[in-house]
Amino acid sequence: MKALIxxxxxxxxxxxxxxxxxxxxxxxxxxxxxxxxxxKLDFKPCIGCRGCRKNETECIMKEDEAQIIGRKMNESDVIIVGSPTHFNNMSAQLKSLLDRNGTTLFQETKPLPTPNLKGKKAIIVTACVTPLFFNFLLGMTRGTIKTIKLYLKYGGIKVVGSIIKTGTEKSTDLDSGLIKKIERLCNRLEKSVAIA
Ligand SMILES: Cc1cc2nc3c(=O)[nH]c(=O)nc-3n(C[C@H](O)[C@H](O)[C@H](O)COP(=O)(O)O)c2cc1C
Known part of the structure; x- marks a missing residue:
């Protein structure tokens, strides 16, 4: 089985x-x-040509690493998506990559879109500099998780859980509680794949 991070x-x-x-x-x-x-990937941002919607398989822009990652997403059983929180959202590069892979995720059918990656499972990871209470009040990591989840949902990918680290200015190190949480979530992910 394959896991793409x-x-x-x-x-x-x-x-x-x-x-x-x-x-x-x-x-x-x-x-x-x-x-x-x-x-580190070499790819151009989406130009909104909607050519992918005519092709229905992948982005029609000149091939770069965005299509290669799309194929890897197709081949994976689980996908782990991690991003720093940048202004209550995922990083621009990650969003750009996901935008280029709209057709990897879903087909634009009527009345509802058709997910292309049904059956795959995911974990979402994010971190922000704001400490816990203020992060919650200002909806910072919530914004990041919500947007990544939306992309995955379009693909029909079930999110098994998320891992959030707040207050990263103090330290970027992982404490034992977080390490245990990661272990538990990975076990849950493995079980969910075995059951499916
Ligand atoms: C452009 C930019 C925007 C950011 N926006 C936020 C934000 O909205 N809220 C926040 O708490 N931290 C914000 N940060 C801080 C990062 O989320 C924080 O440094 C986080 O630890 C980065 O993850 P990393 O340690 O894995 O790189 C921002 C940082 C950058 C560079």
């Missing part, structure tokens, strides 16, 4: 990268894991 953080020593590395460690027994640093 999309790391939307540009910081190799940041919290999101650390959480995703821990997720990768946990999944390695059961899955063939591939972690992709979205910031």
């Amino acid at each position: 999309l790391n939307g953080s540009p910081r190799p020593k940041g919290s999101v990268t650390k959480i995703l590395s821990e997720v990768s460690k946990n999944l390695k027994n059961k899955f063939e894991v591939e972690m992709v640093d979205v910031y």
Whole structure:
């Protein structure tokens, strides 16, 4: 079974990268894991031509790494999407990659869209500098999780759970509570794939 990890953080020593590395460690027994640093990918942003909606299989722009990631999404059993919270949302690079993969996720059928990645499972990861209480009040990581979830929902991908780290200015290190939470969530993800 394959697990694809999309790391939307540009910081190799940041919290999101650390959480995703821990997720990768946990999944390695059961899955063939591939972690992709979205910031290192070479791809153009979506130009809104809607050509993908005529083609219905993938983006029709000149091939770059956006289509390659789309194919990897298709081939994976589980997808882990991680992003820092940037102004209550995912990072621009990650959003750009997902926009380029609209047709990977769903077909524009009427009256409702048809999900293309049904049966796959996901975990969402995010981090923000704001401490817990204020993060909650200002809906910061909530905004990030909600938007990533929306993309996955269009694809028919079930989100098994999310991992959030707040107050990252103090430290980007993962405490034992968070490490245990990651382990529990990875177990849940494995079980959900086994059941399906
Ligand atoms: C452009 C930009 C926007 C940001 N917006 C927010 C925000 O809305 N709320 C917040 O708490 N932190 C915000 N941050 C801080 C990051 O979320 C924080 O540094 C987080 O730890 C980054 O994740 P990383 O450690 O994995 O890189 C922002 C940082 C950048 C660069």
